Amino acid sequence: MKTFSKSSHLRNVLAKNKLSGKTIAFVPTMGNLHEGHIQLMRQAKKMADIVVASIFVNPLQFGANEDLESYPRTLSADKEKLFTEGVDYLLFPDVEEIYPEGMDKQTLIVVPALSDTLCGANRPGHFAGVATVVTKLFQIVQPDIAIFGKKDYQQLAIIEKMVKDLCMPINIVGVETARDVDGLALSSRNGFLTEEQRSIAPALHQTLLECRDAIACGFDSYQALEDYCTEALKHAGFEPDYFSVRDAETLQAVTCDTEEIVILAAAKLGKPRLIDNVTLTLNPSQDWGMLAVH
Incomplete structure (x- = not known):
């Protein structure tokens, strides 16, 4: 080289x-x-x-x-x-x-x-x-x-x-995002986490997965999910910047034309600011009239 x-x-x-x-x-x-x-x-x-x-x-x-x-x-x-x-x-x-x-x-x-x-x-x-x-x-x-x-x-x-x-x-x-065995997305900033913070950090990815699972099961009040997950992160010890459900292509609010969503989060855990995301392809047969657009 x-x-x-x-x-x-x-x-x-x-x-x-x-x-x-x-x-x-x-x-x-x-x-x-x-x-x-x-x-x-x-x-x-x-x-x-x-x-x-x-x-x-x-x-x-x-x-x-x-x-x-x-x-x-x-x-x-x-x-x-x-x-x-x-x-x-x-x-x-x-x-x-x-x-x-x-x-x-x-x-x-x-x-x-x-x-x-x-x-x-x-x-x-x-x-x-x-x-x-x-x-x-x-x-x-x-x-x-x-x-x-x-x-x-x-x-x-x-x-x-x-x-x-x-x-x-x-x-x-x-x-695709490389992860540790507990789900934490690999990042250069992970090295700044204390031992206690490192034990908490995987909760960011877990919360994203729980949000995705709820949507996959038909829960379509995205604002309510965002609020709930933000509070869950705070309770775990994070300082969330945002937790948001978006159209994966435009990064704008989900609409009836959205085919794939991305759920994104950014939160501080002590000094480091951690980011992560998960995606979900929406079922074309889903009743779009029930979608909550925010």
């Missing part, structure tokens, strides 16, 4: 691979790699000739009171994991390489509607930071395929729409 800190050097190498007809899969990360990231690398390896990963803790997507400085950075361990998985190239740029004129003068990519709700409502500017850095990385790597985890469901939806709207010739692939 070759590591590049300069985007132009990586671009030159990848151009030669493209000229020889090789396909390129790209997995952007912020490092501190865990099994969830490794699954993304393995999917990339299956789908393309060349696998490129990046590690860049993007300051543009962090708010003023968020954990930019304390975000875990484990480059040596990350490189070893990437090498073991057969990743061909790693891009590891510094902030000046990505934002040479500073972030204040950076052109921003904003995906409307999808960015203003859920995590976007509580983290203003976050998804503009994500969309902007992903666009820049796509321009550097120019991949045929880009791989993302479904744990960050809203982020994946935003990137899919951005690629479509900007006519980027990139196939965006979502990979």
